[in-house]
Amino acid sequence: MAGSIPGAAELARALEADGSLLYAVDGQDLDLVDIWPEHGSAAGLKLQVGFGVTGLVARTGKPVLLESDSPRNELHRRLLGLGPEQTVARMCVPLRGLDGNVVGVLAVHRSPRRPFCQEDLRAAESFAAVLGLRLHAEELWRAVNRHRGERDRLVKQAISAQEAERRRIAFDLHDGVTTALASMSFHLSAAELTVSELAADEDPAVSSRVQELRRARAELVSARELADMAYTQTRSAISGLHSLVLDDLGLVAAIESLVRMADRESGPAIELVVDPAAEPERIPDHAAAALYRIAQEALANVVKHAEASRVVLSLRRVGDSLVLGCTDDGKGFDPARRRSARSSEADQAQHFGLSSIAERCALIEASLRVESAPDRGTTVLVELPLQPADSA
Structure with a gap:
């Protein structure tokens, strides 16, 4: 007032x-x-x-x-x-x-x-224009702050709703599909064992019967391998959909878990560097979820497209910002050329990954910088301003 x-x-x-x-x-x-x-x-x-x-x-x-x-x-x-x-x-x-x-x-x-008198009025009107502009500027500033607060609230709700839906789908897959696939693999293994025993009990003189059983066993082995592969891929999809570690232990632990999972797959060696002063606990939950998804997408881009032998994923404090970095020694690309021509499917897929990262950055008002050159690798840097300590 x-x-x-x-x-x-x-x-x-x-x-x-x-x-x-x-x-x-x-x-x-x-x-x-x-x-x-x-x-x-x-x-x-x-x-x-x-x-x-x-x-x-x-x-x-x-x-x-x-x-x-x-x-x-x-x-x-x-x-x-x-x-x-x-x-x-x-x-x-x-x-x-x-x-x-x-x-x-x-x-x-x-x-x-x-x-x-009129002279007083002319004197007052000489101040009126400036005062009006100042009042209008304050009104606009209040409106901007209201809209910003509303935008932040909607973004938080959208990301939280998205993560909740991912969590629901992950649990549904875990309780439904993976359980069914595990059961299928068990029954196929039992059927394979039964067919193997039948083939062993058959008179070798009856060659056609033995050959049929052997073919049936081979089909069962193939079906069981497909079920095992589907189970593994579904488990991987569940891990990608939702991170329980992020919910329970926070951003750093979730990224560490992400790196461990990526290391188990055939791909580049991944090093994680976390600055003790990063203070990721000072960012809201929805921003932490977005940063986790960005790290996930950046690593996926490297594994699928970069042909790299080494990746460094980092989380560090720079001034009043938290910076997430992903640097690889892969084949790189020409950013200017990529913007003008995205003809190959690989280019389109990698561009989609970078677009997804850019969209997530825009949602949480983080800045994104991508540095790359042919045969010199790629660096993705995401900078998110930290909340003041007294408002965290």
Whole structure:
């Protein structure tokens, strides 16, 4: 309230007034944003656009000079320093914003023995343009902060909902598909054993029967291998869909688990470097989830496309930011050429991976830098500002 836009005291002195009040239009209300002399009850004053002298100026956009006025609002009278029968000379000037609309009202007052004149009005209007712009700028800033807060809330909800859906699908796959595949593999193994025993008991002289059983056994072995492969791939998909480690132990532990899983597969050697000062606990849960997905996508890009022998995944503190890095010694690419021509399927797949990373960065307002050159590897850097320690 009072003091958010300074200048009431200076305005009163410049206009030779006993006091001044500065109002901002808020919908159909007029909020008092600055007053001089200061008054402990100022925060309680609420006027309506269109009602009273000040409200009329806000509605019509026309200034008003009153030689003698006696406001009916008791709080307003106290702010003007008026006793029960006293009157006051007033001057109310509209304040306009960038679009020309009235965004506030400047009201000054003094003794009715010295009423305001046109010269006073011209002096007040010389301040009005600047005051209007300042009020409009504050209004826009408040709107930006409101929209930013709403955007942050929606992003958090979207990422949380996405992770919840991933978790649900992962649990459904675990409890349904993987259980069925494991059972299938068990029954196929039992069937293979039974067929093997039957083939062993057959009279070798009856060659056609033995050959049929052997062929059946070979088909069962192939089916069991396919079931085992489907089970392994489903388990891998479950791990990719959702990280229980991220939920339970946080970002660093989740990335460590991601690296261990990648190391078990045939691919480049992966080194994880974590700066003790990184302080990933200072980022919100939805941002941690996004960074985990970015690390996951970056590693997948390297394994699938980079033909690298070594990868360094890092999490470090740089100034007031947390930086996630992924550097490989693979074949690299020409970023400019990649932007202009994405003809091959491999290029399209890798570009899709980088686009996914870029979209996640945009969601959490992190900056993304990709550095690469042919035969010189690729570096992906994601920089996320850390929350202040007192708001973490």
